[in-house]
Amino acid sequence: MDGIFGNQDRGGIGAIIKIFKEEGRKKKRKGKKTQEPQIPVVLAANDPDLSKLRPLKKVCQLIRFRKVRIPRIVALLKKISLKEQIDVEFEALEEIAQNSEGDVRSAIVDLQALSEEGEVLRLQDTRRLSSRNRKLRLYDTLRGVFSAKSSGEARKLLDNTTVNYDDLMLSVQDNLPLRYKDPVELAAAYNLLSKADVFRGRVGTENWKLLKYFFNLLAQATTIKPQTFKPFEFISFPTRISTLFWTRGKRTTFKGICAKIGAKCHVSRRSAKIDFIPFIRAILKEQKSSPICTWLELDSKELDYLTSMEPL
Amino acid sequence: MKVLNKKAFRLPFIERSRFVTLMRLGLGFDKARGVYHVENYNEVEKVIDIISDIFEGEEISFLQTCISCGKDFACSDCMYNVPCETKNLPLQCICSSCLKNTETE
Numbered sequence: 244m245d246g247i248f249g250n251q252d253r254g255g256i257g258a259i260i261k262i263f264k265e266e267g268r269k270k271k272r273k274g275k276k277t278q279e280p281q282i283p284v285v286l287a288a289n290d291p292d293l294s295k296l297r298p299l300k301k302v303c304q305l306i307r308f309r310k311v312r313i314p315r316i317v318a319l320l321k322k323i324s325l326k327e328q329i330d331v332e333f334e335a336l337e338e339i340a341q342n343s344e345g346d347v348r349s350a351i352v353d354l355q356a357l358s359e360e361g362e363v364l365r366l367q368d369t370r371r372l373s374s375r376n377r378k379l380r381l382y383d384t385l386r387g388v389f390s391a392k393s394s395g396e397a398r399k400l401l402d403n404t405t406v407n408y409d410d411l412m413l414s415v416q417d418n419l420p421l422r423y424k425d426p427v428e429l430a431a432a433y434n435l436l437s438k439a440d441v442f443r444g445r446v447g448t449e450n451w452k453l454l455k456y457f458f459n460l461l462a463q464a465t466t467i468k469p470q471t472f473k474p475f476e477f478i479s480f481p482t483r484i485s486t487l488f489w490t491r492g493k494r495t496t497f498k499g500i501c502a503k504i505g506a507k508c509h510v511s512r513r514s515a516k517i518d519f520i521p522f523i524r525a526i527l528k529e530q531k532s533s534p535i536c537t538w539l540e541l542d543s544k545e546l547d548y549l550t551s552m553e554p555l
Numbered sequence: 556m557k558v559l560n561k562k563a564f565r566l567p568f569i570e571r572s573r574f575v576t577l578m579r580l581g582l583g584f585d586k587a588r589g590v591y592h593v594e595n596y597n598e599v600e601k602v603i604d605i606i607s608d609i610f611e612g613e614e615i616s617f618l619q620t621c622i623s624c625g626k627d628f629a630c631s632d633c634m635y636n637v638p639c640e641t642k643n644l645p646l647q648c649i650c651s652s653c654l655k656n657t658e659t660e
Contacts (some may be wrong), residue, residue, distance in 0.1 A: 314649040473612030
């Protein structure tokens with residue numbers, strides 16, 4: 244499902260949701276109370292946390308598939324090698340399973356590739372296998388960088404992350420006070436993070452050669468004292484972005500008020516916000532039905548907002 | 556390290572907001588017995604982090620269920636404990652004795 248992209252697939256997710264809802268309605272008409280579709284539909288996605296899949300998640304039941312564990316892969320490879328009559332050492336199967344990093348398909352492909360060459364597959368044959376690069380999501384990245392034993396280990400993890408750099412930095416910023424309880428350590432971590440922020444700004448959209456400094460500083464900020472790490476409740480989504488999302492309605496109302504004041508008083512919205520709003524609030528505090536409100540054409544919602552808002 | 560059974564485990568008294576978070580993340584609570592159990596496995600890593608925080612940073616591990624013999628066993632008994640990336644999560648696995656017997660899957 245995460246392949247839905249661009250103009251060609253526009254409306255695709257909406258159409259799928261519509262199908263679900265129509266099926267649900269049919270079922271309801273037949274006397275069943277549930278909104279589930281009559282025919283089960285299985286949708287597969289690599290990253291269910293993508294924002295474009297959010298509406299779809301509301302009408303689906305999410306089942307997360309995790310990496311398959313080494314003993315299960317070993318057992319499966321053993322079964323395959325028995326059926327295919329491949330002579331293989333148990334240790335070689337273990338090595339293939341470990342190298343696959345929980346990916347059954349990789350393990351089977353590796354077994355096939357290695358078994359084709361020799362008659363008996365031994366442990367030394369598996370040394371030709373190269374390690375695989377796996378991409379990490381936000382939660383895994385945070386967990387990895389904060390629990391890393393050294394800044395080098397954290398740096399390696401940052402190389403494999405798929406998270407937007409700005410979101411990653413905001414998330415690290417949110418989690419630092421939870422990680423470091425000692426103010427001295429916290430100050431050192433924030434100092435490094437601020438330097439990382441400087442480099443992120445310098446990288447911009449073209450100086451990608453500076454990205455390594457951003458990653459290095461971010462890795463150092465998360466591993467000030469690796470030996471003191473204790474698991475904690477991570478804030479995985481940046482609070483700044485979620486706060487902006489939840490306050491969007493309020494900000495729109497405020498912008499509208501500033502625009503009205505600006506139009507009437509022939510000033511900019513910024514000037515209306517700084518020079519006019521505090522005085523209008525003071526007037527409204529004294530007399531809510533002041534004639535100035537009628538002149539500024541403020542509606543009741545905007546009046547309520549002005550009276551209840553916190554001072555600028 | 557604290558080893559918990561996913562079917563029923565006890566936690567010390569926790570504040571309301573934390574209880575609500577745990578329920579949202581997929582834990583269930585049996586009021587009559589006063590025990591928690593894992594209902595939904597989608598966010599189980601976050602559940603472990605919160606439980607670890609409740610036990611003041613102590614490492615938390617859940618018992619695994621063997622898909623072959625149905626026995627519960629701890630991750631510390633497994634020889635792949637170190638490289639395993641999903642260790643301690645309350646999932647299904649294969650116990651070492653079943654793995655030794657070839658015809659497991």
